[in-house]
Amino acid sequence: MNITVFHANECDKKKCTAIKLAKMGKCRLVENINKIPSGAIVLNPYAEKAVSYEDYRYVQRRGIVGLDCSWNEVSSSKKFFSLSKYHRSLPFLIATNPVNYGKPCILSTVEAISATLYITRFKEEARDLMDGYKWGHTFLELNHELLEAYSEADTSAEVVEVQNNFLESKQ
Numbered sequence: 001m002n003i004t005v006f007h008a009n010e011c012d013k014k015k016c017t018a019i020k021l022a023k024m025g026k027c028r029l030v031e032n033i034n035k036i037p038s039g040a041i042v043l044n045p046y047a048e049k050a051v052s053y054e055d056y057r058y059v060q061r062r063g064i065v066g067l068d069c070s071w072n073e074v075s076s077s078k079k080f081f082s083l084s085k086y087h088r089s090l091p092f093l094i095a096t097n098p099v100n101y102g103k104p105c106i107l108s109t110v111e112a113i114s115a116t117l118y119i120t121r122f123k124e125e126a127r128d129l130m131d132g133y134k135w136g137h138t139f140l141e142l143n144h145e146l147l148e149a150y151s152e153a154d155t156s157a158e159v160v161e162v163q164n165n166f167l168e169s170k171q
């Protein structure tokens with residue numbers, strides 16, 4: 001699986017989930033955005049389209065790209081949208097990393113990549129990434145029901161429907 005992370009060096013290196021992932025040999029860090037593989041799925045919380053099984057082929061052939069930079073940088077910078085045609089956001093999920101524990105949608109880079117693998121039905125690969133983090137299994141357990149439902153959806157529209165039904169049921 002081709003997992004690339006654009007690393008902007010804006011993080012606390014001790015807490016950065018992408019640096020740890022690279023040390024374990026499970027992703028390639030690039031510091032130049034032009035080195036991001038074309039045709040890969042770029043994880044961007046501001047993308048209009050949600051990840052779904054529709055992206056299976058792109059994930060399999062071109063891989064996944066995480067943008068490890070500050071949240072300010074992701075929200076204010078349009079440069080990322082020129083990188084790939086395939087920008088995707090993740091549907092509602094709860095973070096379990098120590099920095100943003102319990103917060104919805106503000107996932108760490110590794111949580112976002114693992115969720116993308118799970119939703120596109122690469123479940124073993126999703127678990128393998130999280131094995132390297134003390135809190136990794138908690139992310140997959142806490143979000144298990146939603147991740148399963150998202151992975152059963154065939155299209156992005158269906159993933160959004162699953163998310164909306166879930167959120168309505170909680171009101």
Ligand SMILES: C[S@@+](CC[C@H](N)C(=O)[O-])C[C@H]1O[C@@H](n2cnc3c(N)ncnc32)[C@H](O)[C@@H]1O
Nearest residue numbers: 011016017043044045067089090107108109112
């Ligand atoms: C802003 S960085 C935070 C980096 C931090 N150093 C770390 O270790 O997690 C998190 C990245 O994960 C991905 N991500 C997180 N939440 C997401 C979401 N809801 N939808 C899509 N991508 C998301 C994006 O690539 C985002 O830029």
